[in-house]
Amino acid sequence: MDPSKRQIKENRIIDAAIEVIASNGFHKAKMDNIAKQAGITKVTLYSYFDSKENLYFAIIYRAFQALTEVFYSTIDQNKGVSGLEGTKAIFESFFSFCENNFMYSEALLDYFSMIRSLSRDKAEDVDTSMTTQSSYFIRIQDLQNLPLKLTVKEMERGIKDGSIRSDVDCMLHTLQGWTMVVGYIKLLSASSKNESPLLNVNLKSLKELSLSLSETALAKA
């Protein structure tokens, strides 16, 4: 098939999968339903994605893509301001991204769990080729560090323009920011529909606290 057509259809399938998975979660989503939602047969579905797992990798890839785009656009919109402001803007975008694309942020988290199981398989010499051959899995490999790198670059710009302390280890601080976002998603996901009593803390304040901690850490004294 014309590669671009195939791509279009593949995307339609991923759209369908996202809809189904978004409402039921990955484990409860049925391939049958995804196929139905995409208006195709299960067999066709399998001709596009070797397995449910690989289909999920495609979604995860989209999540990384979307996140990356958000990062790029944030950077673009903050060319005029200081690197510190730009860095803060990136983290703010990241937080918003997670809030507005809950399914994607969940996918991002699941990704970490999945590579964790994968690696164990590898350790036990089980055949993981099926999974690791997934083109999307490979593409994720290429993409996963890009958001981090973009953040690092923005921080470095901040160092240059004097808005960020020169002794800041950009990679380290980027990762630290990332842990805060990741932890935030987790809390978000757990609390979004949960009546857990203690979590009556306004998540917005939590986000702001995290952002201000970052700023404090980066900004000149």
Added chain:
Amino acid sequence: MDPSKRQIKENRIIDAAIEVIASNGFHKAKMDNIAKQAGITKVTLYSYFDSKENLYFAIIYRAFQALTEVFYSTIDQNKGVSGLEGTKAIFESFFSFCENNFMYSEALLDYFSMIRSLSRDKAEDVDTSMTTQSSYFIRIQDLQNLPLKLTVKEMERGIKDGSIRSDVDCMLHTLQGWTMVVGYIKLLSASSKNESPLLNVNLKSLKELSLSLSETALAKA
């Protein structure tokens, strides 16, 4: 059966489950393997745990117990020092706990995914009673907020003894600390067996950075 004997066996099963789940994660673990590892049959396994999920709840409960104990003991060992120091010590313990009990920290995270899935089911009118009536699930409910509360209390002590700024929202800062730990676990799990190039950051420095951010946020100017 003699209740205490049952308890012993139950614990043995949980031990077995931990071993099996530790190597491939919850979803890839098979009840068959767990039973085998425990030296019993699957049906016996089911006579102890209604479902795979409930078995995992037992593990999660253990994780919460272990974490709580660590918190208590940390608090105990830091009676003499300031509340700020005590708080820092708690977070340090938390980080160490995760590093040393990776499976437990994973279980803690999975717990959040599970209650999220539960709430989804509830929204869809699926019968969740089986799960929510699970004795371990109930026990977790009672325990889940304790570590948070203990941290809050320690922070409050810090406010009283003047080591922590009086305008600190203890619950908020506790949660913020928690997000950093949670994000840290995620990175930990993802990086442990992943050859991702950027993650050549020493995880120890990451932990220390997080701790120092917390301290800065709490300590008097």
Added chain:
Amino acid sequence: MDPSKRQIKENRIIDAAIEVIASNGFHKAKMDNIAKQAGITKVTLYSYFDSKENLYFAIIYRAFQALTEVFYSTIDQNKGVSGLEGTKAIFESFFSFCENNFMYSEALLDYFSMIRSLSRDKAEDVDTSMTTQSSYFIRIQDLQNLPLKLTVKEMERGIKDGSIRSDVDCMLHTLQGWTMVVGYIKLLSASSKNESPLLNVNLKSLKELSLSLSETALAKA
């Protein structure tokens, strides 16, 4: 399970399979229907028989068993008469067996086709272990020549008692008889429900002609 109980159930499944296959033929029979007919699930069916093919081997085995029993009983009933008469009786029984157990005779024919495909697989170094490991397949190997041997023995008795010519090559004549029966089944199967015009020959006369040819070949001049 108690081996005998398993055997009983296995036999019930084979009974069900025979019913389904008898009315639709092997290729059109669905595993689903066989399972339903046996009052079990498909999975259970598969726990008894690795594949549809192996299930068919079980039926073929039964066919060989039934045929062997018929041969034994025929021999038993013809102890008093000459070897020639006994031999004729065996062939007569064979013919009747095919007429009365059409499904079995078809299975016998299919067996030859199946081992033919099997052997090609082997030649091409494809993994045939699945098929050849079938316990029924192995059992058939042990049984398949017994009817031939019994016929040979009866012929030899005929040579000894003087009713059969002493220069007869028993194995050869047995096989020759077998070819006539096999050919007869084929015609039977093709004609039974077919309105083929030329086959207005009475199949009974055909059988008698074959028998008389055999007798002529064996009997003393």
Added chain:
Amino acid sequence: MDPSKRQIKENRIIDAAIEVIASNGFHKAKMDNIAKQAGITKVTLYSYFDSKENLYFAIIYRAFQALTEVFYSTIDQNKGVSGLEGTKAIFESFFSFCENNFMYSEALLDYFSMIRSLSRDKAEDVDTSMTTQSSYFIRIQDLQNLPLKLTVKEMERGIKDGSIRSDVDCMLHTLQGWTMVVGYIKLLSASSKNESPLLNVNLKSLKELSLSLSETALAKA
């Protein structure tokens, strides 16, 4: 397309199908492989043959054609000798034909299975028109009895010229001869790659025995 070109291509496809089917039998042959072997796509294959079955009918038709030709040529070469000799020659040719064209003889046998299956379908009110309207199926109808008729005619010549007993039922004896050949093919196919111990009988002697039985039955005392 130019009809003759179509015919050529059709034949090429049949050649390819024969190669593929020869190695594993009809049921294990894949349309995919046949298409590949013919150097065309599956859809093109289907534009030539409505179904796998119909493709096989084309092969079967070829088998009947080839067999018929052999019969004609045998008859032609035996004009000068007696009808009995001619009849024997026909059966001899038939045996040789099977040995030399194993795939064809198998196809001939399969044909009987197929028409049996068809008649079953008809009984169950399944629509069989697709098959029965297949041009090759129709052509086979016209041809299938010709070899038998030729044999009958040759026998009748034998009766006239006095070489065959006048009380011989030619149709019946022809069919009887046919059963022997059919049985022979079956044994041939089963033994060719089978390590069955008893089948150490020289198949050539078997053929000769069958022929001599026929001769005895036909020849004047």
Added chain:
DNA sequence: GATGAATGAGATTTCATTCAT
């Protein structure tokens, strides 16, 4: 007429969970 993609039916597998003894 030819092509790649899709379909539908059925075989087979996996696994959590339940049943019968």
Added chain:
DNA sequence: AATGAATGAAATCTCATTCAT
């Protein structure tokens, strides 16, 4: 309470056949 067998739901695969272009 313990066991082997069975269930049901879903994943996955295979292949003849059909569709859209």
